[in-house]
Amino acid sequence: MTDQTRFQLNESDLPKFWYNIYADSPVPPTPVLHPGTLEPVTPDFLSVLFPMDLIMQEISTEKYIEIPEEVREIYKLYRPTPLLRARRLEKALGTTAHIYYKYEGVSPSGSHKPNTAIPQAFYNKIAGTKAMTTETGAGQWGSSLAFACNVFDIELEIYMVKVSYQQKPYRRNLMETYGARVYSSPTDLTNYGRSVLAENPNNMGSLGIAISEAVEVAATSNGTKKYGLGSVLNHVLLHQTVIGEESLKQMDMADEYPDVVIGCVGGGSNFAGIAYPFLRENLKNGKRTRLVGVEPTATPTLTKGTYTFDYGDTAKMAPVVKMHTLGHDFMPPGIHAGGLRYHGMAPSISALHDAGYIDAVAVKQKETFEAAIMFAKAEGIVPAPESAHAVRVAIDEALDAKAKGEKRVILFNLSGHGNFDMAAYESYLSGKLEDYEYPAEAVKESMSKLPQVNLPA
Numbered sequence: 027m028t029d030q031t032r033f034q035l036n037e038s039d040l041p042k043f044w045y046n047i048y049a050d051s052p053v054p055p056t057p058v059l060h061p062g063t064l065e066p067v068t069p070d071f072l073s074v075l076f077p078m079d080l081i082m083q084e085i086s087t088e089k090y091i092e093i094p095e096e097v098r099e100i101y102k103l104y105r106p107t108p109l110l111r112a113r114r115l116e117k118a119l120g121t122t123a124h125i126y127y128k129y130e131g132v133s134p135s136g137s138h139k140p141n142t143a144i145p146q147a148f149y150n151k152i153a154g155t156k157a158m159t160t161e162t163g164a165g166q167w168g169s170s171l172a173f174a175c176n177v178f179d180i181e182l183e184i185y186m187v188k189v190s191y192q193q194k195p196y197r198r199n200l201m202e203t204y205g206a207r208v209y210s211s212p213t214d215l216t217n218y219g220r221s222v223l224a225e226n227p228n229n230m231g232s233l234g235i236a237i238s239e240a241v242e243v244a245a246t247s248n249g250t251k252k253y254g255l256g257s258v259l260n261h262v263l264l265h266q267t268v269i270g271e272e273s274l275k276q277m278d279m280a281d282e283y284p285d286v287v288i289g290c291v292g293g294g295s296n297f298a299g300i301a302y303p304f305l306r307e308n309l310k311n312g313k314r315t316r317l318v319g320v321e322p323t324a325t326p327t328l329t330k331g332t333y334t335f336d337y338g339d340t341a342k343m344a345p346v347v348k349m350h351t352l353g354h355d356f357m358p359p360g361i362h363a364g365g366l367r368y369h370g371m372a373p374s375i376s377a378l379h380d381a382g383y384i385d386a387v388a389v390k391q392k393e394t395f396e397a398a399i400m401f402a403k404a405e406g407i408v409p410a411p412e413s414a415h416a417v418r419v420a421i422d423e424a425l426d427a428k429a430k431g432e433k434r435v436i437l438f439n440l441s442g443h444g445n446f447d448m449a450a451y452e453s454y455l456s457g458k459l460e461d462y463e464y465p466a467e468a469v470k471e472s473m474s475k476l477p478q479v480n481l482p483a
């Protein structure tokens with residue numbers, strides 16, 4: 027152990043491979059189904075939306091997938107990212123625990139999302155794609171893909187959930203600065219958007235609706251536009267494993283090994299990114315690190331959702347996958363952690379949670395912001411509201427270790443900074459933010475609208 031605070035790798039330490047959990051996972055992948063026929067999809071169906079390289083990664087069980095040199099070149103703008111020991115936070119808590127955090131907020135758009143936006147834009151570029159569509163909730167994913175599409179000279183249109191479009195004008199401006207076109211979803215540009223507006227002109231949007239719009243535009247473009255997704259799918263989680271691979275080396279530099287690894291979970295990509303390389307060490311090399319995904323009580327996908335087949339979007343256009351879900355028609359409350367509002371969860375995380383390899387905790391909004399502010403005061407960085415969920419549980423672990431007089435090594439992923447999220451902080455600081463618990467009855471009601479799949483649920 028050293029008295030160092032910041033553990034910084036060299037450019038030459040940038041990972042050369044992504045790690046695929048399906049090579050080692052004790053639970054096999056579940057089939058991805060066509061939303062119309064509910065039969066397993068063919069690469070042909072997926073190729074309407076994605077280039078073949080990404081489809082092959084989606085279904086691959088190869089353990090390591092080489093990161094193309096062109097992608098590594100762009101990664102070098104911000105990777106390897108630093109890992110820090112939160113010494114000042116430890117002191118403020120008076121804890122016997124050692125707290126480390128991997129900081130992904132140093133990327134150009136301020137979060138982990140470029141780790142997958144860059145390869146998605148790259149594989150589209152080499153497949154000849156000229157234009158892409160996507161959705162964004164909080165704006166982190168949209169600005170990351172806008173950055174990456176600009177690098178590879180691809181046009182991008184973004185369907186941004188209306189509530190965020192209104193709450194976060196500067197995120198929208200950032201996307202526009204990188205050259206993307208941003209629409210407030212639901213729009214009147216798509217059949218699905220028009221049908222939603224006809225039912226309720228004041229609909230504030232949801233990620234499920236925005237995904238439906240972006241998918242519809244790509245699917246009806248006669249192959250001229252492809253679609254990019256910022257979480258949930260295997261290839262997205264795969265790209266994020268650079269976080270965990272770097273962290274393993276950096277924990278080694280610190281001469282420690284984590285007892286617990288923590289990440290917030292929206293669709294699951296930053297959590298999988300940090301956790302899967304540590305899960306490999308658990309499965310293959312006898313380590314026993316606990317892996318904890320943290321979600322808001324307002325969107326409790328893992329802790330209250332049902333593990334079953336469901337549609338990936340509200341309009342039932344995206345593939346059906348087996349996952350923890352709150353129901354595809356889930357209308358989220360307007361909580362501030364916009365990036366955690368999705369109704370589903372990555373299939374691999376769902377399966378691993380169901381089989382007991384991954385733990386999940388739900389935390390309330392107010393205690394989350396309380397933790398974020400404690401962290402900001404001690405360490406200087408204002409966490410993104412999404413990342414603050416991981417901060418909350420890291421602090422809870424440190425306090426629990428203190429109460430038990432244990433030395434516990436805690437590692438969490440600080441997936442982004444909150445410099446564009448000050449409206450959420452303002453809301454907390456002025457006492458306007460309220461806790462919300464998604465009612466179990468609402469989940470139960472949504473379950474009656476699940477697709478009727480003739481496979482083991």
Ligand SMILES: Cc1ncc(COP(=O)(O)O)c(C=O)c1O
Pocket residue numbers: 137138163164165166167256257258290291292293294295296297364365366410412413441442443
């Ligand atoms: C900073 C940040 N962290 C986490 C998330 C949640 O996504 P995921 O679970 O895919 O990491 C988001 C989503 O937008 C985000 O912006």
